[in-house]
Amino acid sequence: MKPILDMTAGSRMFWWDKHNPLAVFLDKRRETFTVTYHNAGREPFDKEIEIEPDVQWDWAKKDLPFENNQFSLVVFDPPHLLHAGKTSWLARKYGVLDEDWQNQLKRGMDEAMRVLKPYGTVMFKWNDDQIKLSEVLKAIGRKPIFGDKKAKTHWLVFMKEAEK
Numbered sequence: 001m002k003p004i005l006d007m008t009a010g011s012r013m014f015w016w017d018k019h020n021p022l023a024v025f026l027d028k029r030r031e032t033f034t035v036t037y038h039n040a041g042r043e044p045f046d047k048e049i050e051i052e053p054d055v056q057w058d059w060a061k062k063d064l065p066f067e068n069n070q071f072s073l074v075v076f077d078p079p080h081l082l083h084a085g086k087t088s089w090l091a092r093k094y095g096v097l098d099e100d101w102q103n104q105l106k107r108g109m110d111e112a113m114r115v116l117k118p119y120g121t122v123m124f125k126w127n128d129d130q131i132k133l134s135e136v137l138k139a140i141g142r143k144p145i146f147g148d149k150k151a152k153t154h155w156l157v158f159m160k161e162a163e164k
Contacts, residue, residue, distance in 0.1 A: 005075070023075075
């Protein structure tokens, strides 16, 4: 089995190798669509977004289809939006959380930890534009071991302790 699980792969936008042979890419969607980007001072341009997971699965609704203690690294970049138009490019590209987002994120992090090997790590990405990171950390009930922040985006690392 591959050592890395990206449980919210989407379009794999931050992967340098979008077909990395070490990773299993999971997402609830399988689709290709075009979004139009509008940047100040530039002509709008279209970009095709392809979401082609290895495993199509909704981490927020069902247990992950993997055994306990299987992966060395889990990437968890859940949707961070509560409010976005259903057809907006943000919602289509990144997804939107349910109103019960606290339980949704807790369940996702618990599943990430379940499939993680002891001393394995979860790389968690969060943008606090609509929900503050402090609220997310309270909801998931875990503290990262370290992290970084660039603008509104946080990258946090969590480690699974050895089972007793």
